[in-house]
Amino acid sequence: MTQQSPAQQPDAEEKSNKQLKKERRRTPPPDPEPVGPLVDAHTHLAACGGRDPESVKQILDHAEAVGVHAVVTVADDMVDARWAVDAAHWDHRAYAAVALHPTHAHQLDDAAKAELEQMLGDPRVVSVGETGLDYYWPGKSDDCATLPQQHEAFAWHIDLAKRVGKPLMIHNREADRDLLDVLEREGSPETVIMHCFSGDEKVAAECVERGYLLSFAGTVSFRSSTTLQAAARLVPDHLLLIETDAPFLTPHPYRGQPNQSYVLPYTARALAEVRGCPPERLARFVTENAIRAYGLDLR
Ligand SMILES: [Zn+2]
Numbered sequence: 001m002t003q004q005s006p007a008q009q010p011d012a013e014e015k016s017n018k019q020l021k022k023e024r025r026r027t028p029p030p031d032p033e034p035v036g037p038l039v040d041a042h043t044h045l046a047a048c049g050g051r052d053p054e055s056v057k058q059i060l061d062h063a064e065a066v067g068v069h070a071v072v073t074v075a076d077d078m079v080d081a082r083w084a085v086d087a088a089h090w091d092h093r094a095y096a097a098v099a100l101h102p103t104h105a106h107q108l109d110d111a112a113k114a115e116l117e118q119m120l121g122d123p124r125v126v127s128v129g130e131t132g133l134d135y136y137w138p139g140k141s142d143d144c145a146t147l148p149q150q151h152e153a154f155a156w157h158i159d160l161a162k163r164v165g166k167p168l169m170i171h172n173r174e175a176d177r178d179l180l181d182v183l184e185r186e187g188s189p190e191t192v193i194m195h196c197f198s199g200d201e202k203v204a205a206e207c208v209e210r211g212y213l214l215s216f217a218g219t220v221s222f223r224s225s226t227t228l229q230a231a232a233r234l235v236p237d238h239l240l241l242i243e244t245d246a247p248f249l250t251p252h253p254y255r256g257q258p259n260q261s262y263v264l265p266y267t268a269r270a271l272a273e274v275r276g277c278p279p280e281r282l283a284r285f286v287t288e289n290a291i292r293a294y295g296l297d298l299r
């Protein structure tokens with residue numbers, strides 16, 4: 001006979017479920033088996049716990065131990081952009097991308113424009129990003145740029161990428177058609193990277209047709225991502241990249257747990273499986289593509 005009354009039992013169970021979920025959110029995934037040298041094409045080192053040279057070194061040492069030799073750390077706002085440039089100078093394995101994220105597009109005043117442009121003169125800053133369009137957040141968050149502000153800032157970043165001759169890294173959330181139209185109207189820079197690609201086969205085909213690189217994050221490994229997986233199958237080898245977008249989008253089966261650049265080999269394996277290709281071969285060409293697209297001078 002149990003000591004607990006029936007009324008207490010579900011309560012205790014619910015508590016332990018909550019506790020388990022909480023623990024899961026804090027527990028980092030185990031180290032993956034390496035698949036060969038990789039580059040994390042898009043991460044946010046500051047949001048992953050990077051603060052100073054020592055903490056950045058720790059994250060990058062962990063990544064390097066499983067074959068992730070370099071990362072591109074991406075800024076969302078001006079404070080983040082200054083930090084990303086610093087991080088890229090602290091450690092040779094970190095490169096920076098700077099821009100105002102579409103949700104911060106209203107912060108793009110003359111001073112911000114001048115500063116971003118000056119940052120892009122730095123050889124450690126390898127891309128203009130992330131910029132683009134985000135139709136999810138307006139109306140949900142108080143401090144989000146409006147659509148006209150986003151369109152104006154996006155056009156400015158496109159022009160900037162062309163002027164400085166560096167790749168344009170695109171953030172796209174629920175804005176497929178408008179985003180492709182703005183790029184067409186403004187004229188695409190030579191290298192365009194669709195970060196955390198989330199479109200269907202039609203959007204992927206249009207990007208491929210235009211020669212854009214499609215970068216896949218942990219989302220491609222989710223069992224529910226059948227549309228995205230179909231899109232991932234039609235991208236030719238030379239236009240494929242992989243990224244963590246850490247600390248978000250941890251791949252299956254670690255969804256919901258903290259993400260960092262060292263987790264990238266899981267996504268490489270998942271994407272290789274989706275495409276029916278040996279993971280070591282996929283690792284080789286996505287790494288070559290990242291080096292070529294960003295012009296990395298890997299040591
Ligand atoms: Zn993004």
Ligand SMILES: [Zn+2]
Nearest residue numbers: 042074130245
């Ligand atoms: Zn991001």
